[in-house]
Amino acid sequence: MSWAQRRKTTYIVSILFIIVIIFVIILFVTFNKAPSCSDGIKNQGELGIDCGGPCVNLCRAQFTDPVVIWGPRWSKVLSSGMYNFLTYIQNPNIGVGAYNAQYNFKVYDKNNILLYQKTGVTYLPPNNNFVIFDDNISLNDKVPARTEFKFIGNPVWQKIENQESNITAVSKNLINEDTKPKLFVTMKNSTLSPISNIEEVSILYDINGNAIAFSKTKIDSIDADGTADIVFTWPEPFLSKVVRVDIVSKVLPN
Numbered sequence: 001m002s003w004a005q006r007r008k009t010t011y012i013v014s015i016l017f018i019i020v021i022i023f024v025i026i027l028f029v030t031f032n033k034a035p036s037c038s039d040g041i042k043n044q045g046e047l048g049i050d051c052g053g054p055c056v057n058l059c060r061a062q063f064t065d066p067v068v069i070w071g072p073r074w075s076k077v078l079s080s081g082m083y084n085f086l087t088y089i090q091n092p093n094i095g096v097g098a099y100n101a102q103y104n105f106k107v108y109d110k111n112n113i114l115l116y117q118k119t120g121v122t123y124l125p126p127n128n129n130f131v132i133f134d135d136n137i138s139l140n141d142k143v144p145a146r147t148e149f150k151f152i153g154n155p156v157w158q159k160i161e162n163q164e165s166n167i168t169a170v171s172k173n174l175i176n177e178d179t180k181p182k183l184f185v186t187m188k189n190s191t192l193s194p195i196s197n198i199e200e201v202s203i204l205y206d207i208n209g210n211a212i213a214f215s216k217t218k219i220d221s222i223d224a225d226g227t228a229d230i231v232f233t234w235p236e237p238f239l240s241k242v243v244r245v246d247i248v249s250k251v252l253p254n
Contacts, residue, residue, distance in 0.1 A: 056158045063157045064092045066124060072105050072134070072147040075213045078235060081141060085134040086203065086214045087149050089124075095162055097126040099253060101155035105134070110145040123253055124155065127164040131201050131248050133216045166191045167198065169247040170227065174204075177242060183215070183232040185247055189222035196221035197252045202232045205244040213238055 035044040037055035046052050048059035071087035085105065091097070101124050107116040116139060122132050171186040183202055189195050198219040206212050215232040222228045 058096060058157045058159070063096055066091050066151065068149055069129070070211075072107075072132075072149050073211050074107075074144050074147070075211075076236075077136070081139050083137050083139055083144065084214055085137060085147070086201070086211065087132040088129065088203075088211075089132065090129055091124060091127060093126070093157070095126050095159060096157050097160040098124040098155035098157045101151060102153040103132065103149065103151050105147060105149040107137075107139070107144045108146050108148075109142055115139055115142045115144060119152070123250070125164055125250050126160040126162040127250070129248065130164070130250055131203070131214075133199075133201050133214065135216060163191075163195055163251040164249045167195065167222070167249040167251070172245050172247070174242060174245060178237050180236070181213075181234045181238060183245065185230050185232070186227050187219065187222060187230060187247070187249070188227045189225065192224050194221050194223050194226075195251060197254055198222065199250040199252055200230055201248045201250075203246045203248065204238070204242045205246070206240040207243050210240075212240055212242070 035041070037046070037050050037057065040049060042049045044054055046055055047062065051057045051059040052062060067090045069088045069090050072085040073087075074083045074085050076083055085107070087105070100121050102119065102121055104117065104119045106114060109115055116137060118134060118137075120132075120134065124130070166189060168188050168190065169185050170188045171184075173184045175182050175184070183204075185200070185202065187198075187200065198221075199216065200219060201214060201216045203211050204213040213234060215234065217230050217232060219228050219230060
């Protein structure tokens with residue numbers, strides 16, 4: 001073999017070697033990805049495919065469905081036919097919640113005629129008890145007699161820090177019950193970090209334990225170890241005497 005042929009052969013072998021190295025690198029990068037919670041493979045100690053173990057998302061066997069304690073209950077806001085509807089729910093899972101959970105609720109009259117229905121989306125906080133508030137629903141001259149509520153679809157349950165338990169009502173003062181009621185409340189953040197985007201719902205009960213009125217407002221932020229004052233208002237007097245006031249907090253995702 002001549003010197004020119006040997007050099008040509010060396011070039012060819014070198015080029016083939018480089019091609020093989022590049023091909024091996026591509027295969028390594030393609031098939032040797034680090035395990036993750038979105039690779040579609042049950043690995044890294046996961047209890048299912050991309051759920052459980054180190055993953056934020058939980059597998060179906062790791063959580064229990066929320067329980068509707070009562071509702072939707074309604075309170076009339078205006079004599080023109082506006083209503084608020086409130087559903088009181090228990091999340092039996094500790095430190096677990098779900099974003100973008102779908103629900104459906106329906107309103108019927110005494111003749112079982114459907115007056116209103118809604119499919120909504122809500123955040124299920126990692127808190128024992130929470131509410132879903134649907135407000136300013138117009139039924140005109142119709143009168144609700146019963147309601148139905150159910151969750152639909154399959155929300156993705158995740159490990160979420162519970163901030164709701166760190167927010168408490170330290171004072172509540174209800175005035176003008178017989179005219180245009182107002183409820184003044186002071187909420188306290190007991191943590192060393194600010195908490196923002198808070199939904200506050202007030203529930204007013206009569207002597208029989210019936211929820212006769214409710215209202216909703218939001219707090220932009222409460223400073224670390226600080227307080228925030230909020231006011232709930234109603235345009236018309238209540239039909240019965242209020243004997244208990246509950247405030248339910250929900251820290252909404254930013």
